[in-house]
Amino acid sequence: MNEGSKVVKVRRQMTSYLIASYPLDSIRRPHWSDVSGGVYARAPQPLLHAYVMCDEMLEGEIDHSGEHGPCPHEIKVCIVKKDNDPEIYDEVKSAAEPRPERRLSCREDALRIVGERQPILGPVLRWELELRGHGQRNMSQVLPRMVRKHELSTTRSGHSLQYSLPSEKANNTKSDE
Numbered sequence: 001m002n003e004g005s006k007v008v009k010v011r012r013q014m015t016s017y018l019i020a021s022y023p024l025d026s027i028r029r030p031h032w033s034d035v036s037g038g039v040y041a042r043a044p045q046p047l048l049h050a051y052v053m054c055d056e057m058l059e060g061e062i063d064h065s066g067e068h069g070p071c072p073h074e075i076k077v078c079i080v081k082k083d084n085d086p087e088i089y090d091e092v093k094s095a096a097e098p099r100p101e102r103r104l105s106c107r108e109d110a111l112r113i114v115g116e117r118q119p120i121l122g123p124v125l126r127w128e129l130e131l132r133g134h135g136q137r138n139m140s141q142v143l144p145r146m147v148r149k150h151e152l153s154t155t156r157s158g159h160s161l162q163y164s165l166p167s168e169k170a171n172n173t174k175s176d177e
């Protein structure tokens with residue numbers, strides 16, 4: 001397959017019915033994004049997007065109003081895996097920065113950290129959460145709420161609280177008493 005015959009299929013949004021074919025070398029700035037072109041619909045996870053000129057398609061159609069200015073101009077399009085030859089899809093993907101991982105919530109990170117390192121001192125847990133980008137204000141609401149919901153249990157260690165996952169054994173012992 002020579003460079004000129006490589007074709008990428010694109011849609012305006014992942015849910016668009018219209019699909020257009022573009023030469024691979026006309027696909028500009030591929031990147032992962034959870035915001036689609038046109039209507040700025042938000043996807044639940046990042047999808048592969050790129051920019052194309054609105055009039056450079058080889059065939060097919062694309063949802064495109066021209067309301068962003070006079071044609072021709074660049075539009076943001078979605079490159080859907082199932083529309084494309086796997087080799088071509090990988091070629092576009094490899095030109096983009098690596099796909100970002102979904103960031104975990106403060107609660108999810110806390111469960112994971114405590115699960116790995118219990119019992120963990122409060123200040124150490126807060127430090128670990130801060131390293132993952134969670135703010136002090138947020139964690140000072142999230143951690144007590146998790147304790148109230150029995151997702152975390154605490155014991156006192158000197159001046160600090162120590163966090164653990166509530167153990168089944170401890171709960172059983174308590175109900176036996």
Ligand SMILES: [Zn+2]
Nearest residue numbers: 054066071073
């Ligand atoms: Zn246009």
